[in-house]
Amino acid sequence: MSVRKIAIIGGGAAGFFAAISAKQHEPNAHVTIYEKSNKLLAKVKVSGGGRCNVTHACFEKSALAKFYPRGGKQLRKAFDQFYTQDTVDWFTNRGIDLKVEQDNRMFPTTDNSQTIIDTLMDECKRLGVRISLGSAIRRISPQSEQLALTIDNKETLFDKVIVATGGSPKKDGFNWLETLGHTIQNPVPSLFTFNMPKEKIKSLMGLSVPNATVRVQKTKLMQSGPLLITHWGMSGPAILKTSAWGARLLCDLNYQFIIHVNWLGEISEEAFKEKVNDHMQQYGKRLMRNKNPFLLPQRLWDYLLDRIALDGDKPWMEIGKKGLNKLLNVLLNDQYEVSGKTTFKEEFVTCGGVSLSEIDFKTMQSKICLGLFFAGEVLDIDGVTGGFNFQAAWTTGFIAGKHSE
Numbered sequence: 001m002s003v004r005k006i007a008i009i010g011g012g013a014a015g016f017f018a019a020i021s022a023k024q025h026e027p028n029a030h031v032t033i034y035e036k037s038n039k040l041l042a043k044v045k046v047s048g049g050g051r052c053n054v055t056h057a058c059f060e061k062s063a064l065a066k067f068y069p070r071g072g073k074q075l076r077k078a079f080d081q082f083y084t085q086d087t088v089d090w091f092t093n094r095g096i097d098l099k100v101e102q103d104n105r106m107f108p109t110t111d112n113s114q115t116i117i118d119t120l121m122d123e124c125k126r127l128g129v130r131i132s133l134g135s136a137i138r139r140i141s142p143q144s145e146q147l148a149l150t151i152d153n154k155e156t157l158f159d160k161v162i163v164a165t166g167g168s169p170k171k172d173g174f175n176w177l178e179t180l181g182h183t184i185q186n187p188v189p190s191l192f193t194f195n196m197p198k199e200k201i202k203s204l205m206g207l208s209v210p211n212a213t214v215r216v217q218k219t220k221l222m223q224s225g226p227l228l229i230t231h232w233g234m235s236g237p238a239i240l241k242t243s244a245w246g247a248r249l250l251c252d253l254n255y256q257f258i259i260h261v262n263w264l265g266e267i268s269e270e271a272f273k274e275k276v277n278d279h280m281q282q283y284g285k286r287l288m289r290n291k292n293p294f295l296l297p298q299r300l301w302d303y304l305l306d307r308i309a310l311d312g313d314k315p316w317m318e319i320g321k322k323g324l325n326k327l328l329n330v331l332l333n334d335q336y337e338v339s340g341k342t343t344f345k346e347e348f349v350t351c352g353g354v355s356l357s358e359i360d361f362k363t364m365q366s367k368i369c370l371g372l373f374f375a376g377e378v379l380d381i382d383g384v385t386g387g388f389n390f391q392a393a394w395t396t397g398f399i400a401g402k403h404s405e
Contacts, residue, residue: 002158003028003029003030003289004026004029004030004159004274005029005032005090005156005157005158005159005160006019006022006026006029006031006032006158006160006161006162007032007034007147007149007156007158007161007162008031008032008033008034008161008162008164008375009034009137009149009161009162009163009164009165010033010035010163010166010378011033011034011035011037011039011040011131011133011163012040012041012042012043012044012163012164012165012376012393012397013041013043013044013120013376013390013393013394013397014164014166014375014376014377014378014394014397014400015033015035015162015164015165015341015375015376015392015397016033016040016041016120016124016362016397017120017375017397017398017401018162018164018373018396018398018400018401019031019032019033019124019129019162019395019399019401020120020123020127020129020401021112021125021397021398021399021400021401021402022160022162022182022400022401022402023124023127023129023399023401024127025401025402025403026404027081027127027327029159030130030147030249031127031128031129031130032129032130032131032132033124033129033130033131033132034132034135034137034149034151035131035132035133035134035135035390036040036134036135036136036137037133037134038133038134038200040117040121040131040133041116041117041121042168043065043114044113044116044117044120044390045114045117046113046140047113047390048107048224049107049175049176050112050115051108051111051112051113052105052107052108052112052113052115052227052390053105053106053386053387053390054087054091054107054108054116054387055084055087055088055098055106055387055388055389055391055394055404056084056104056106056386056387056391057084057104057105057106058084058104059083059084059085061076061079061080061083061233061366062076062318063279063336064076064079064083064084064391065079067383067384067386067388068381068382068383068384068388068392069190069244069245069247069351069382069383069384070351070356070380070381070382071215071356071379071380071381071382071383071392073310074231074356074359074361074381075361075392075395077361077362078361078364078396078399079395081362081399081402082125082394082395082397082398082399083395084389084391085168086183086394086398087368087391087394088106088292090394091108091116094119094122094123094158095119096108096115096116096119097159103226103237103386104386105386105387106379106387108356112124112226119266119334123347126203132151132294134201135151135152136151137149137151137153137238137298138150138152138153138176139176139179140161140162140176140177140180140369140372141155142180142370142371143157145159145371146158146159147159147160147161147194147369147371147372149161154289155257158172158371159371160213160371160373160404161205161371161372162364162371162373162375162397162400162401163177163354163372163373163374163375163378164374164375164376164378164393164397165376165378166376166377166378167349167350167352167353167377167378167382168187168350168353169186169187169189169350170187171184171186172185173187174187174353174354174378177354178284180368180369180372181357181367181368181369182354182355182358182368183354183357183358184352184353184354184355184379185351185352185353185354185355186352187342187351187352187353188247188248188251188350188351188352189243189247189251189341189349189350189351190244190247190350190351190382191216191240191243191244191349191382191385192234192240192241192243192341192342192343193230193232193233193234193235193240193243193341193342193343194233194234194235194239194243194338194341195232195233195255195338195339195340195341196232196233196336196338196339197232197233197335197339197340197362198339198359198367199233199337201229201234201303201336202229202230202232202233203303203390204229204299204300204303205229205230205231206227206228206229207228207229207231207297207299207312208226208229208236208297209226209227209263209296209297209300210226210246210313211225211226211264211265212225212226212227212238212261212263212264213238213261213262213265213266213300214226214234214238214239214242214260214261214262215259215260215261215262215318216246216249216250216257216258216259216260217257217258217259217260217335218257218258219246219249221245221246221249222242222243223237223238223241223242223245224238224265224266225237225238225241226238227239227261232342232385233338233342234259234336237257237384237386238329240384240385241258241384241385243341244349244351244382244383244384244385247351248351250341254346255338255339255341256338256340257259257338258335258337259335259336259338260333260334260335261333261334261335261336262331262332262334263294263296263300263304263331263332264294264331264332267332269328272328272331272332273328275293275294276293276324276327278293278393279291279293279316280316280317280319283316284315284316284317285315285316285317286315287312287313287314287315287316287318288305288310288311288313288315288316288319289301289302289305289312289313290312290352291316292336294331302367304330304331305336306348307330308326308327308329308330309326309333310326315324342350349377349382350377350382351380351382352380352387353377353378353379353381354374354378354379354380355380356379356380356381359374359379361399362398362399362403363399363400363403364399364400364403365400365403373400373403374396375393375396375397375399375400375401376392376393376396376397377392377393379396381396
């Protein structure tokens with residue numbers, strides 16, 4: 001009996017995990033990772049500021065699936081085969097401990113992405129997975145019961161091919177898969193920050209608020225979480241989650257829209273007024289600028305008082321009804337004009353890719369082309385920020401490598 005040959009296209013997180021899984025489940029198979037560039041695991045390297053946000057400490061499968069704007073329903077079934085706990089166990093069994101941070105993101109205790117890279121590389125070496133750099137796949141052609149890959153103008157036959165090439169910013173990046181009969185959902189950016197060229201709040205760059213709520217005007221988009229002010233506008237989880245859930249809608253708006261910011265999270269008007277009344281009774285003689293009842297960063301508090309022309313050098317007892325309403329509006333319903341986006345270069349995430357209706361999520365095999373499997377962001381799957389995209393890569397990579405057609 002001839003030895004089975006398995007090709008993995010793409011040397012990223014999903015590709016490596018698929019290769020390792022394939023070799024574990026078929027030890028006698030020849031497994032090769034083909035990477036068109038000369039870099040391996042590039043996103044792993046830069047993820048989480050170079051620390052690698054491996055996954056998220058959510059250990060309830062149905063809850064985990066809700067963090068995916070696209071693909072959550074399909075991943076819920078896939079998580080039955082491999083999910084967060086399996087990821088933690090996989091790395092722990094190889095001597096890599098993961099830690100949970102306050103926001104439930106999980107990182108290696110070394111705080112160094114190279115730890116994860118080395119683990120994946122070492123596992124491939126131990127199992128005998130071959131790696132071919134600078135190997136661009138030009139075409140996939142079904143031939144009898146095998147698939148022919150055109151690699152650097154030379155055709156090679158494989159029994160199984162796993163595509164883990166990641167997302168593409170343009171639809172023509174998927175042409176080679178579309179020619180096989182696959183439907184491609186048009187790719188648009190997800191997880192991007194909001195540019196605000198006309199807004200003065202950029203002067204507060206570097207300032208963060210632990211829990212703000214962001215709402216996009218004239219839409220149902222609304223997300224809460226930490227918000228960061230940058231030199232180009234706003235970022236942080238509240239913004240990134242909004243961009244993920246609204247990826248297609250915000251694209252349709254050409255990234256020109258108004259956002260409303262509740263700087264106090266999800267506090268209601270009633271709770272706001274009660275808080276201010278209690279504050280005035282206790283600190284009525286204190287100057288507004290020097291004593292804010294909501295523990296906002298001082299620079300932001302000063303900026304917001306100036307924004308509504310409220311004299312911060314007056315005592316709280318002199319705020320008056322008009323001043324109170326102005327303060328309520330700026331804290332609970334502040335407005336900013338967004339004009340454009342900024343995506344992370346190496347870390348960019350796209351909404352779009354191979355249509356999920358054409359994939360069997362029990363095996364990750366194509367329903368269009370037998371012997372062809374998919375893993376990672378090449379699929380129309382994307383998660384919000386916080387380790388979810390890597391978890392989808394580990395899950396789909398593991399399943400794609402595990403199953404034979």
